Amino acid sequence: MVPSAVTRWPPRGSPATETGSSASEAGSAQKVGASKMATCAGDPFMMDLRELAATSDSGGSVPTAIDGKAAPAVDVTRHNFEVMLPIVRRYLEACDFFAFDCEMTGLFLEGQNHNYLDDMEERYARIARAAQSFVINQFGLSCFQRQEEPGPDGETQYLAATFNFYLFPRSARGPAYVASRRFMCDAESLSFLASQGFDFNRCIYDGVPFIPVKQRDEMLRQLDRDTNTVLGAGEGPRNHVELTKPEDQMFVQELVESVRDWLASGTTDPLDLPAVNGYLRLLTYQALARPEHFGGPPENGAPDWHPGFVVKKVNDERNCTRVRLVRCALVTEASALDAADREERRRAVMAAAGFAAVWEAIRECGRPGVGHNCLFDVAYSIAQFGEGQLPRTWDGFKHVTAHWFRGGLFDTKHICRQLPDLLGSETSLATMFSSLVPQDFGPTGSGERRGDERV
Structure with missing residues (x-):
């Protein structure tokens, strides 16, 4: 009818x-x-x-x-x-x-x-x-x-x-x-x-x-994986990579030294690490998640200790993936920055979709x-x-x-x-x-x- x-x-x-x-x-x-x-x-x-x-x-x-x-x-x-x-x-x-x-x-x-x-x-x-x-x-x-x-x-x-x-x-x-x-x-x-x-x-x-919805959802899942990689690298056998090659050991050593120099300078400008392949980026996340590389925490424990930076994954003007370090002193500040970064990237994905x-x-x-x-x-x-x-x-x-x-x-x-x-x-x-x-x-x-x- x-x-x-x-x-x-x-x-x-x-x-x-x-x-x-x-x-x-x-x-x-x-x-x-x-x-x-x-x-x-x-x-x-x-x-x-x-x-x-x-x-x-x-x-x-x-x-x-x-x-x-x-x-x-x-x-x-x-x-x-x-x-x-x-x-x-x-x-x-x-x-x-x-x-x-x-x-x-x-x-x-x-x-x-x-x-x-x-x-x-x-x-x-x-x-x-x-x-x-x-x-x-x-x-x-x-x-x-x-x-x-x-x-x-x-x-x-x-x-x-x-x-x-x-x-x-x-x-x-x-x-x-x-x-x-x-x-x-x-x-x-x-x-x-x-x-x-x-x-x-x-x-x-x-x-x-x-x-497509499927492509959008995969981009959002990749966002979750990136966040988990940054926050959890080096915490378990799944993410941990043994540094057996001299060139890998040298890469990590130079990376840690450059981050220490940046922290010691007292600058508030972010530090953009060089664009590298996915394997070296994993080594980067793993090294940045090791507290002993950056002076803490002390042996008696310090629940509010923080290395002084948060890690962000960014894309430069040529769409090359880079790791960026942003200065922060407090755990609460780091959490807020992480949440803001994640929300910014999520909104960008939804806008593109x-x-x-x-x-x-x-x-x-x-x-x-x-x-x-x-x-x-x-x-x-x-x-x-x-x-x-x-x-x-x-x-x-x-x-x-x-x-x-x-x-x-x-x-x-x-x-x-x-x-x-x-x-x-x-x-x-x-x-x-x-x-x-x-x-x-x-x-x-x-x-x-x-x-x-x-x-």
Whole structure:
């Protein structure tokens, strides 16, 4: 049964609703048939208009009530992403289902178009190769909540919140290093986006960065390993390396002497040790964790003794890993510096991951997902926001899809095939849209129409 009334949120005119005019609007609330705008004052699904509008980076007046017209989606860029993220999470948690749609830089690799004689393994293999080559540059998301009160004519009403995320795979330096991404573009796909008013400058300059959730989690685990290595080197057989080679012994001796000289100088400037390979860096951590190298603690014990520095792992301008020593005199000061450093690096990783947080929220909400002819959308999204690499087989792909869409995945193109009396044999998105959505329902329409008599 097609829902018979939909309200798009936020209302038209809100500063947060910078018009997203690209084709990703196809993934918005307008995919669903509507006859009247829902009245939603006081509904817990809706946040205060001013609160939502304040998250936008554009100006304009803020309405205080539904004005009876459908609203454009909220555009999300890297400038308002941090503020919008908890709002998007809130809507995902409160919705009954969500719809999504992606825009990509291409669909088919050269010579890899679909063949009608393909079996699913062959077709999936082509899509998987494309998903690793092209990128998503916009992600449209609509969260729908069924309203308890029916409309004036007894029709079912849904409230919808729609967001357009501009995306761009950004490189990152420092503690959350992300290499520059190389991706392919298809001329026809870019021409189509341009014809729909897609803003390429905004995508490149303002797009939200993204890496897969799995890559982000591995970076966070590496952060934990780095912290444990710095704090625990030399404390057990797992980390301990016996210095049997003369060159290793000389390296440690020179290292300890340089640190002692730095401590004796009384300077407050940090000491950046030379960039070395991973093995010598382990020897460095091990030597720095040996109290006897730096004059303590005394034999009778001193629980508040500290060597006078804390150890940090940093990346220089060439992204070479270095060990930095920062002066501090107290154990409490050292703990505070360690915690601040760890939090700084964690925040850098989360910032580099960007849209991965939204994709994770989609999984965690456990709500049904809805798309139209969405195999490409799903494959690209799982590859670029979730897994990093797609499974080699169709069965494996179905398994990871179930992992990311815990509430199930519904493709309206396939649903249309089950409703031939409603839509006939044509199942394109344009036909669905014209059949189910009133002609006057849009950013400039009144949204007034009786329920579709054919349902």
